[in-house]
Amino acid sequence: MKLLITGITGFVGNNLSEYLKDDFSIQGVSRSTSDKLISYDVLNKEVLNANKAFIHLAGKAHDLKNTTNEKEYFDVNFELTKQIFDKFLKSNCEVFVFMSSVKAVADEIETILTESQPPKPITAYGKSKLAAENYILNKEIPSKKRVYILRPCMIHGPNNKGNLNLLYNFVAKGIPYPFGNYENSRSFLSVNNLCFVIKELLENKSIPSGVYNVADDYPLSTKDLVLNIGKAINKKVKILNIPKFLLAILGKVGDVLPFPINSEKIHKLTGNYVVSNKKIKEVLKKNLPLSAEEGIHLTIKSFTK
Template sequence: MYIITGNKGFVGQNLSKYLKEKKKITIGVSRKPDNFEVAYSKFNLLLLNQSKGVIHLAGKAHDLKKTSEDSEYFEVNTELTKTLFDQFLKSECEVFIYMSSVKAAADVVDGILIEDVTPNPVTVYGKSKLAAENYILSKEIPQGKRVYILRPCMIHGPNNKGNLNLLYSFVSKGIPYPFGKYENKRSFVSVENLCFVINELIDNTNIESGVYNVADNESLSTKDLVKIMGEVTNKPAKILKTPKFLVNTLAKLGDILPLPINSERLQKLTENYVVSNQKIKNQIEKELPLSAEKGIEKTIASF
């Protein structure tokens, strides 16, 4: 049996289904404001001793609207993780997988992000994830146990638009993509590839405990994404090479006025954020099920 915290979330639902197809029994705990701490209190030694592994997905996601208190991130992402991990260490449970984020390592990537970079998170979300990582890494792992910290990059999959939504709105409405002057590359991970990695970590006792980035093999430019969306929706993408000074001026106006683009959105659409998955691939010694392009195609086809 495997415990999945946050089983009602996007990744949790997909992982529960994936593991069921692999003939694994799972028990889920959902994070809701009124019952999360109560649910965590149920993680007694009896339950953990009956389980082979814990996949800890539950957490407070990055609040793009910036309405959350900083303390909420540390209460959920850090303190509750520490509580669950302490219980795991005391139990007979064998595997602990913590879903962190690349944002625990860096908000800006110069070159390619690898696991041994010195972490420097800027957001409170990233800092709360890193604090949980540091706590886990500070503990001695008993013999017979395995502990994995996963840092996925931007996760996507069928029925989850996420940060692809703004791009999709451009393409689906036939609006030209105006940022053709910008050249960038960024990494994504399909939820199918993420579930594959988690299942391999569960099954393969030879994989060393540690921190692992999770990403698709290939990185894509935003223009690549726009073209893929156009092909999937049968609406050929229109890419305009608007002068950068004009785009930057509009973005600054968008910081004040309710425009479709502002400085933050422009950065997200045009920044470089390439993540290496070589460390986890070397350990798994298998190829990921989906290419980056095929994964994006499956996601877009579900919109």
């Protein structure tokens, strides 16, 4: 099967192309043109007709420092998706996978996030992803085509330098973990499990079009996460029970000055955000290849290389 992938040079794109390379003929799509990439400018009907599937990963990532204006998010996450999806609909390409986000639904959740929860995004990032989702969902899909909107939670894996890398640095350097006072549950997603889901969507024609949350099978507390990091690198973990109000002050400092943590990072690491993957598991009729702990261990091992 021949397929096109936007955002192929990014974290998910790199991992996905490596995961699929033995079973698919892959062509990357980008703003620039090279021996391995074609540009959006030449993405015409003929190019799409030559491919069975289109995976749209490219997007404007969530800016933790909040320095990006709203128009930039909508130009990339909505307008680009709209243009690409319109071309897909006019072509013979059969499968479209759009990488959205749980943030298209909610930045904070009190219970467990399911696909039935009414979307109420707060950030420009979430609003732009939801706008793209709505555009796709409001189009009539030809009977021979399949369209999937994926809402992953926090993705991690080899070469990812997100919040897990921050925690890894705490543990690897022997720095005491300061968030011992927090009791929470957060869903994570191993990029290996995400790649597995996408491959199943490409190959299994019986899976109906629709919106699907993607997450590992069960959430972890931040403490469990830190302890798993220590286990992965054979390092004893020191946990401190620093008062929450002091950590909040440090987060505010990080909001305005260069600092390892800021308010949003603290919230991401210690807040609750549990995502149900029941719907995608039911249609796949298969278990995800990695447990939450196994995925974390693979990610952390990659940091040590």
